[in-house]
Amino acid sequence: MDASLLYLGAQALQTLDLTPRAVCDALAEAFARHAASGFIAPPKQTLALGPGHFFQSLSVAAAGQPHAATKWVGIASANAGRGLANVNGLILLSDTETGEPLAVMDANLLTVMRTAGMSALAARHLARPDSRSIGFIGCGQQARGHLRALRDVLPHLACAVAYSGRLETAQAFAADANTLGLTARAVSAPDEVLACDVVVTSVAGGPSLQPFLDARQVQPGCFATAVDLGRSWLPQTLEAFDLKVTDDHAQADDPQNRRKLAYQGRFDADLARLVAAPGSGRTSDAQRILFLFPGFAVADLAIASLAYRTALAAGAGVRLPR
Numbered sequence: 001m002d003a004s005l006l007y008l009g010a011q012a013l014q015t016l017d018l019t020p021r022a023v024c025d026a027l028a029e030a031f032a033r034h035a036a037s038g039f040i041a042p043p044k045q046t047l048a049l050g051p052g053h054f055f056q057s058l059s060v061a062a063a064g065q066p067h068a069a070t071k072w073v074g075i076a077s078a079n080a081g082r083g084l085a086n087v088n089g090l091i092l093l094s095d096t097e098t099g100e101p102l103a104v105m106d107a108n109l110l111t112v113m114r115t116a117g118m119s120a121l122a123a124r125h126l127a128r129p130d131s132r133s134i135g136f137i138g139c140g141q142q143a144r145g146h147l148r149a150l151r152d153v154l155p156h157l158a159c160a161v162a163y164s165g166r167l168e169t170a171q172a173f174a175a176d177a178n179t180l181g182l183t184a185r186a187v188s189a190p191d192e193v194l195a196c197d198v199v200v201t202s203v204a205g206g207p208s209l210q211p212f213l214d215a216r217q218v219q220p221g222c223f224a225t226a227v228d229l230g231r232s233w234l235p236q237t238l239e240a241f242d243l244k245v246t247d248d249h250a251q252a253d254d255p256q257n258r259r260k261l262a263y264q265g266r267f268d269a270d271l272a273r274l275v276a277a278p279g280s281g282r283t284s285d286a287q288r289i290l291f292l293f294p295g296f297a298v299a300d301l302a303i304a305s306l307a308y309r310t311a312l313a314a315g316a317g318v319r320l321p322r
Contacts, residue, residue, distance in 0.1 A: 004319040006103040008307060012317045013109050016310045020152040023117035023303060024124070028275055030302035031121070034248075035276035037062065041297040043254035051207040052077030060297035061096055067308070068096045069301040071107055077206045086204060087111065091304045103308050103317070107300075112141050114303040115295065116149035118247060118271065119200070119225040122291040123153050125274040125281030126245060127198055127223035134200065135161040135193030137213065139173035142202035142227050147177060150198060160184035161193050191217065199224040203232040211262065215240040220286040230262025230292045238263045240288060245269045245281075247293035257294050271296075 033039070041060040048054040053076050061068035073089035080086060089107035094100060131154050136143045139162050151157050160177045162184065164170040170186035177184035193199060194217040201213065201224070215237040218224060224241070226233060238244070246252040246267040258264065269280045282289060311317045 003100075003322050005101055005322055006308070006311065006317045007320050008103060008105040008311055008317045010106045010109050012311065013106060013307060015316055016307060016314060018113060018303075018306060018310065020117065020120060020149040022306065023113050024120045024149065024153065026302045026306040027114070027117045027121045027271075027299055028124075030298050031271045031275045033062075033065070034298050035272035039065070039298050039301070041248070041251075043251045043257050044294060044297070046256060052205055058295070058297035058300055060301045063096070065096055067102070067301060067305045068094045069297070069304050071111075071297065071300045073107060073111075077204065080204075091300060093304045093308055101322075103304075103311075104320075105304060105307060110300070110303050110307060111295075112145040113149075114299045115142060115227060116145035117303065118293065118296075118299050119146055119227065119291060120149040120153045121271060122225060122245060122274065123150055123198070123223060125278060126243070126289045126291060127154055128221050128282070128285055129154070130156050131197035131223070132156050133159050133161065133196040134198040135163070135196035136170075136173065136200050136202070137163050137190055137193055137232055138200075138202035138204065138228065139164040139169045140202060140204070143173060143200060144176065146200045146202070146225070146227070147180070150200070151180070151182075154198065157198070158182060161196055162186045163188075163190045163193050194218050194222075197222060200227065201225070201230075201232045202227040204228070205231055211235065213237075215288075215290070218288050220288060223282075223289050223291070225291040226262070226293075229260050229294060230290075233262050235262045235264070238290065239265075241290040242287040243268050243282070243289040245271075245274070245289065245291050247271050247296040247299070251294060251296055260294060261292060263290070263292055267292075
């Protein structure tokens with residue numbers, strides 16, 4: 001038996017060309033399983049070292065499933081000044097039955113893809129299918145991943161509006177969106193973004209950040225996905241959303257995770273419920289809906305397992321002796 005470990009770095013993962021549709025479908029299957037029988041997935045654990053500086057771990061397994069996974073992530077907001085990514089991590093995939101480690105993967109790219117895939121899965125149930133405009137508050141890697149993923153599930157998207165703390169960043173994002181066939185423009189204030197059918201917020205955290213988005217300004221029928229834990233939204237205005245949805249009720253209710261979310265009330269549904277009971281999503285074209293989520297280990301397992309199977313079929317990655 002081969003006891004080596006497969007290493008999938010960022011370059012190897014990029015060669016796999018995991019499509020948004022494949023990622024979203026893998027997530028839908030995983031959350032359907034979670035709804036039916038439940039994975040063991042303790043809430044995300046955080047080791048805080050200081051403002052904007054912490055480590056997190058997420059683990060997930062279930063008897064009868066082929067793979068178990070754990071993700072270790074370091075977050076350092078000061079990395080922007082060092083020319084480094086703010087978020088860095090690895091995923092370890094194991095054989096559930098034997099416990100043997102199978103693969104180690106760079107988590108940076110996979111986290112962008114899994115997070116965008118979660119928003120896309122939510123959009124399948126919560127966004128208006130005829131949505132034509134999409135707006136971005138924050139124009140980094142998450143915004144780029146979300147544009148690709150949401151265009152796949154919302155094919156009528158035709159125009160994009162981009163806002164960032166630095167106008168040059170928004171302009172670069174808009175230029176990239178234009179090359180994808182959208183009519184995109186950068187704006188110097190967030191108001192036009194909030195007028196879009198779909199709103200994506202991915203504002204990086206930091207000790208100086210103050211909430212600045214007023215949920216009362218979003219349009220009827222809007223679907224907003226808060227990749228940034230809602231940190232960019234004024235908490236007192238979030239009741240303006242008719243429906244509030246998260247990735248997993250148990251994790252959102254965990255006190256350690258609850259403190260990080262801008263919304264402190266009870267969520268109306270989570271992804272497992274949306275997949276298992278589609279009627280729990282959007283029920284009218286006028287509803288304003290918020291998807292606010294801290295990230296869930298079941299989603300990390302789904303994308304890691306997809307990447308591993310795809311890499312095996314393609315002969316990708318590097319074998320490391322144990």
